[in-house]
Amino acid sequence: MMPELVSNSVDLSTKEEKVVGPWKEAWRSFRKSKAALVGTAIVVFFILLAVFGPLIAPEGINEQKLQDSSLRLAPPSSEYWFGTDDFGRDIFSRVVYGARISLAVGFLSVILSAVVGSFLGIISGYYGRWIDTIISRIFDIMLAFPSILLAIAIVSILGPSLQNALIAIAIINIPNFGRLIRSKVLSVKEEEYIVAAKAIGMKDSRILWRHILPNSLSPVIVQGTLAIATAIIEAAALSFLGLGAEAPQPEWGKMLSDARVHLMTAPWTMIFPGLAIMLTVLGFNLMGDGLRDALDPKMKN
Amino acid sequence: MKTGKFWSLKLFLLLVLLVVLAACSGEEGASEEPADTDTSGDTEEAVPQTLVFGRGGDSVSLDPAIVTDGESFKVTENIFETLLNFGEQDTTVNPGLAKEWEVSEDGLTYTFHLQEGVKFHDGTDFNAEAVVKNVERWKGGAEEKFYYFHSMFKSEGEDIIKSVEAVDDYTVVFTLSRPQAPFLKNIAMSPFGIASPTAFESAGDAFGDNPVGTGPFKFVEWKRNDSITVEKNEDYWQEDLPKLDKIIFRSIPDNSARLNALTTGEIDLADGINPSDAATVESNAELQLIERPSMNIGYLGLTTTRKPFDNALVRQAVNYAIDKQAIVDAFFQGRAEVAVNPMPSSISGYNEEIEGYPYDPEKAKELLAEAGYDGEEIELWAMPVPRPYMPDGQKVAEAIQKNLADVGIPSKIVTFEWATYLEKAKNGEADAFLLGWTGDNGDADNFLYTLLDKDTIGSNNYTYYSNEEVHELLISAQSETNEEKRNELYKQAQAIIHEDAPWVPLAHSTPLLAAKKGVTDYFPHPTGSESLINVSIQ
Numbered sequence: 001m002m003p004e005l006v007s008n009s010v011d012l013s014t015k016e017e018k019v020v021g022p023w024k025e026a027w028r029s030f031r032k033s034k035a036a037l038v039g040t041a042i043v044v045f046f047i048l049l050a051v052f053g054p055l056i057a058p059e060g061i062n063e064q065k066l067q068d069s070s071l072r073l074a075p076p077s078s079e080y081w082f083g084t085d086d087f088g089r090d091i092f093s094r095v096v097y098g099a100r101i102s103l104a105v106g107f108l109s110v111i112l113s114a115v116v117g118s119f120l121g122i123i124s125g126y127y128g129r130w131i132d133t134i135i136s137r138i139f140d141i142m143l144a145f146p147s148i149l150l151a152i153a154i155v156s157i158l159g160p161s162l163q164n165a166l167i168a169i170a171i172i173n174i175p176n177f178g179r180l181i182r183s184k185v186l187s188v189k190e191e192e193y194i195v196a197a198k199a200i201g202m203k204d205s206r207i208l209w210r211h212i213l214p215n216s217l218s219p220v221i222v223q224g225t226l227a228i229a230t231a232i233i234e235a236a237a238l239s240f241l242g243l244g245a246e247a248p249q250p251e252w253g254k255m256l257s258d259a260r261v262h263l264m265t266a267p268w269t270m271i272f273p274g275l276a277i278m279l280t281v282l283g284f285n286l287m288g289d290g291l292r293d294a295l296d297p298k299m300k301n
Numbered sequence: 302m303k304t305g306k307f308w309s310l311k312l313f314l315l316l317v318l319l320v321v322l323a324a325c326s327g328e329e330g331a332s333e334e335p336a337d338t339d340t341s342g343d344t345e346e347a348v349p350q351t352l353v354f355g356r357g358g359d360s361v362s363l364d365p366a367i368v369t370d371g372e373s374f375k376v377t378e379n380i381f382e383t384l385l386n387f388g389e390q391d392t393t394v395n396p397g398l399a400k401e402w403e404v405s406e407d408g409l410t411y412t413f414h415l416q417e418g419v420k421f422h423d424g425t426d427f428n429a430e431a432v433v434k435n436v437e438r439w440k441g442g443a444e445e446k447f448y449y450f451h452s453m454f455k456s457e458g459e460d461i462i463k464s465v466e467a468v469d470d471y472t473v474v475f476t477l478s479r480p481q482a483p484f485l486k487n488i489a490m491s492p493f494g495i496a497s498p499t500a501f502e503s504a505g506d507a508f509g510d511n512p513v514g515t516g517p518f519k520f521v522e523w524k525r526n527d528s529i530t531v532e533k534n535e536d537y538w539q540e541d542l543p544k545l546d547k548i549i550f551r552s553i554p555d556n557s558a559r560l561n562a563l564t565t566g567e568i569d570l571a572d573g574i575n576p577s578d579a580a581t582v583e584s585n586a587e588l589q590l591i592e593r594p595s596m597n598i599g600y601l602g603l604t605t606t607r608k609p610f611d612n613a614l615v616r617q618a619v620n621y622a623i624d625k626q627a628i629v630d631a632f633f634q635g636r637a638e639v640a641v642n643p644m645p646s647s648i649s650g651y652n653e654e655i656e657g658y659p660y661d662p663e664k665a666k667e668l669l670a671e672a673g674y675d676g677e678e679i680e681l682w683a684m685p686v687p688r689p690y691m692p693d694g695q696k697v698a699e700a701i702q703k704n705l706a707d708v709g710i711p712s713k714i715v716t717f718e719w720a721t722y723l724e725k726a727k728n729g730e731a732d733a734f735l736l737g738w739t740g741d742n743g744d745a746d747n748f749l750y751t752l753l754d755k756d757t758i759g760s761n762n763y764t765y766y767s768n769e770e771v772h773e774l775l776i777s778a779q780s781e782t783n784e785e786k787r788n789e790l791y792k793q794a795q796a797i798i799h800e801d802a803p804w805v806p807l808a809h810s811t812p813l814l815a816a817k818k819g820v821t822d823y824f825p826h827p828t829g830s831e832s833l834i835n836v837s838i839q
Contacts, residue, residue, distance in 0.1 A: 064703045066627035086631065087700065247699045247714050258696075261557050261575060 026294040036290020042283030050099040057093035062248040064088055073266040083268035085259060091269060094250035095276050101251050102280060105166050105235040106228040112170035114224050117177025122208055122216070124178070125185030136182070139175035147172045148237055155243040162235075162251065165244035169234045173227055180223055184216040191215075218295040225288035229281040236277050252277045348838050350546040352820070355559045355568035358686045358719050359526045359552040362509030364501075365494040366439055369448050369761065370723065371689070371739055374491040374830035375572075376529050376550055380422075381494025381514030382832075384413055384432070385485055389824050390594055392743030394485045398427065398495060398515065399473075408480035408782055415471040419538045421497035422519045429467030434498040436465040436475075448760040449492035452751050454481075456776060480780045482787060486742035491830055517543035517834045526552060544822075544837035556687045560815065563588065569820055569838065573687045574813040576634035582815045589820070593812040596647065596827035598640055598748065599690035599737035601701060601805040602764040607732050609679070614672035616802040619733070620658035621665035622708040623701055629808050632696050636813065640806035642795050644748035648740070649784070650791030655799050657806075665708040674710070681705070681712040682726065682734035686719050689812035689829055690737030697807070698735055726763045736763060739829035745791045750775045753798055766803035 030036055049056065065071040065088030076083040082091035124135035142150065154168035188194065189212060197207050236253025238244035245251030252273040259269035358372045365377035386397035399413035419427035439450040440460060454461045463478040477484065487493075500513035512520050515538070518531035529550040533543055551568060553559040556575045563571040564585065574582060574590070582590045603610040603619060610616055625639045638646075641657035683698030684691065691697060698714050705712050712733070717725060726734050738761070741747050751757055754775050755767035771794050778790035798804075814825055822835045 062703055062706075064700060066624065066631045066700060069630060072631060086696065087703075242716075247695070247702060261577065261693075263557075264581070265577070 026291075030290050030294035033290045033293060035286045036293070039283045039286025039288075039290060042279055043287055046099050046103060046280050046283065049096055050103045053096045053100055057090075057096040059090050059093045061094055061097045061250045062087075062089065063093075073262060073269070075266070076268055082272040083266070085255070085269050086262060086266075091255075091272050094255060095252070095272050098250040098252045098255065098273065098276060099280070101162065101245065101249060102232050102235060102277070105162065105169070106232040106280075106284075109166045109169040109231045109235070110173065110224050110227045112167075113173035113227070114177050114220055116170070117174040118181045118213070118216075118220060120174070121178035121181030122185050122212060125182035126189055126204075126208060126212060132182075135178065139178050142172070142175045143179075145172075148234060151234060151238060152241065152243060155238060160243045160246070162239075162245045162249060165235055165238045168238070169231050172234075173231065176227065177220060177223060180219050181216050184219055185212055188212055188215050222288055222292040222295055225284055225291055229284035229288065232277065232280055232284070348819070350544060350838055351549070352545050352547070352570060352833065352836060352838060353549045353551055353568040354570050354572070354833075355551050355553050355562055356572040357552065357554055357556070357559070357688070360523075360529060360550075361720055363512040363520065363523070363529070364496070364509035365492045365512075366442075366450065366496070367446050367448070367509065368492070371829040372552075374828075376531065377494055377512065377514075378491055378516075378830045378832045379518040379531055379548065379834070380512050380516045380520055381491075381496060382516050383489050383491070383493050383495065384415075385489035387486075387489055387742070387826065387828065390826060392486060392596075392740075392827065394489055397489065398432075402485070404485075408482075408484075409477045411475040411477070411484065412468075413473045413475070415473065416538060417471055419515050420536060421500070421513055421515050422534060423497050423500055423513045425497045425499045425513075427495065427515050428470045429473045430470075431498050432473045432495060433465045433467050434502075435495050436462065438496075438498075438501060439493075449490070452757045452760050453487045453490070456756055456779070480782055482779060482782050483742060483744040483746050486744050486747075490741045491828070492741075517832065518545075518548060521547075528552070539834075543834045545833060548833055554686050556692065563815055563817070566817075570814065570816040570823065572812075572814050573689060573692065574815045575687075575692050576632075576636045576810075576813065579634070579636070579813055582813075587818055588815050589818055591814040591816060591823065591825060593689065593814060593825035593829070594827040595638075595809055595811045596645055596743060597690040597737055597739040597812070597829070598643060598645065598809055599637075599688070599697075599735070599807045600640070600643070601807060602726070602731070602734045602736055603803060603805070604729055604731055604733070604764050605767070605803050606729055606765045609672070609674050609677065610732065612672045612674075613801055614668045615674055617658070617800075618665040618668035618672065618674075618708065619705065619710070620802050620805050621661045621668065622710070623704045623805050623807075624660040625657070625805075625807055626660065628697055628700050631700065632693055633808055633810050637808040637810035640808050641799075643752060643798060643804060643806055644740070644745060644795075645809040648743060648745050648748065650745035650778075650788040652792040652795040654792075655795060658802075662704075662708050669708060669710070676709060676711065678711040678713055679705075679732040680715045682722065682731045683714050683716050684719065684722060684735055685716045688737055689739060690808070690810055691735060692810070694735050701735075727759065729763075729765050731763075734763065739827075741828050743827065745788075746775070746779055749791060749794055749798070750779065753803065764803040766798075766801065768797060768801060771797050771801075 068088065071084055071088040073086055074080055074084045080090050080092065082095060085091055120135050124132040150172050151168040154171055155164050158164035158167065194207060194211055197211055235244055239251040239253035240257040245254040255273035256270055262269050356372060356375060360373040360376050361368045361370050362373060363377055365374060365381055383397050384399040386395045388395055398416050398419065400416050401414040403412045415429060421427055439447050459478060461477055461479065461481055462475055464476045466474045468474055494514055497513040501508045504511055510523065517534055517537050519534045521530040521532050523529045532547045533545065537543065553562055556573055559571045560574060560578055562568045579590060582588050603616045605611055629637050629639050639657065641655055642652055644651060681698055681702055684694035687693060702712050702714055725731065726736065738752055751761050753762055753766050755772050758765050758767060774790045774794040778787050781787040781790060816823060819839045821837055821839050825831060
């Protein structure tokens, strides 16, 4: 008995060296896509910007210089890289600090909706029947609204603030995650290992948590990355409409809305926050696309 | 078969095209053609006399007696007429529905001789009886409904207009319980437009949706938050007036969007031009920039019944903390004067000896420490719509927020829809709020008494400021007929108000308008609303 066991374990370890794990394989195919790497680089850049913002930004977010009219709406210069806005505030600093807000809103709202959506999706996919009907119909109803309209409605009920915008964005994204994971669960729960787990009398909670969830997660990761991009746009849109960030928070969408009267006379007040939104969203989208190619087995040749 | 189908399709498309074209010609021709005439030199009949007036907000109601906001009066001025009118661009008193008037020696009896042969839009005759019914309606109404009448003609519950009598068909006699110096100016104000008694008696509360007056224009329709349409009153009593066939008042809340609409020809006249856009308008050969004579005040009100502003020291501190000059330079583009007193210096009775609170954050901090202010966050209310006295409330609020933060008062900028904003501020729910006032009749009473007397709490005294001494001065000034003594009383009142500091007076601005070159004889009135009776499109 003993020698057998030993040889068995050796066998396993040699096997593992040769056969590449699914995550590693995904990384390999991800690495092949240039676009995905560029996207990741952009995302990492903005994350660094958000983390080290106070070290990078030359001034605070609300250092108004109204007394000196030459500093108001000053064009980009060596002192003010991105120019100044109509309060004389340095736009570069505000864009840098804005990265914190936008990324935080993006990540937090997506995490929130992914958690809630996955939970509901797994429940409805696994148990089926009336639970599935109720949850799926609620998702259908939510998806029937144009998402930004639903977000506006939610913010109007909760009252305009960044935090409520975050909640609203999280809520409108729940059905996307829910549906996605539900369809995955539907196929996963028919797999032999789940049937086997059921057959040996494993508890539902253990099956869901240990077996179904990890095996249904990859589409959520892809969807999550892409959803961060839309969440950032939605947060900017809400702030633009005056339903998100409050003065003097340097949210990019709010900066755009504050600057729109100066579109003709001082375009830099709009260009830089606009570029920041565009780049972040582009970064997340490219990265998301790369992840999908890497994680989705159907895309492999 | 195939050709047959093809033809029916063609025919159908042709029909659709026809319907579309027919639908277009009605509205679009109106706004586009005026521009053409410059080149073609057509006869005057060819220019459609439809004016589209773009403005910042919708009216609250079209019953002038129950509203206080300028956007409502802009429309009602055209539907209703008052017994007396103001001068074209000043506040002198001129004949209106009353062609002549006499004042008794003691200043208690006013006799008005009315225009004859005037009819309301619904066919009711305008006569002395109609005037009496109108005044009785105002007198009998609840205070929260008829704000203006109450703030002008009632004092401590007592009617200043003791009685109104129709002596004959065209003579009305007003008897006052005490002399009121600005009586004639007051009666000329927009809220006292004479409405058709038949209409308001039958319509009741809905009268504001179907206004009937004697004015040059008749009400046609009102699409809430979009447009109000009025058309020419064919039976108007003055010969050859009005010149316009139709006016459409459109609300376009965003200042730059409104200017855009003017540039593209969607509207003919735009109210509330951003001071920063003035240069753009002046450089456009198709447009003209029009200045409205200034008679307004934009201020930051500090509700005196709410913490921390129940303490005069805190209110003074806020006055020291705010850099008014910087705000005027930045957000009024210098097209405004920094305000010192609650009324503009052009009004007689203005106290020139008072010096404004200088910008002094250190002093503000000292005062706050003395007052024992605990650093609790306040709500700073910013108006959601551009107003003539404040082109961009949000930006001004942000500047003030920073000024306050510098002296240690944290604040949160709050805003509501305009009607809600006024309602809530009226109920004293705001800590500090931005607001303003455009004078109605060019009298000091219309600023100081209307805005800061304890009698007007719940109507236009949004700060709930109440000071017995000020009240007495203002009341005695109302009945003082000697101009010099009257001015002296107002000067004293201003000195006390300055010390109590219920407001931070910010600016007296010059409101700007822009119109297409073809719009002629448009004279904006300092009160902020005017009849468009003489306006025509060339």
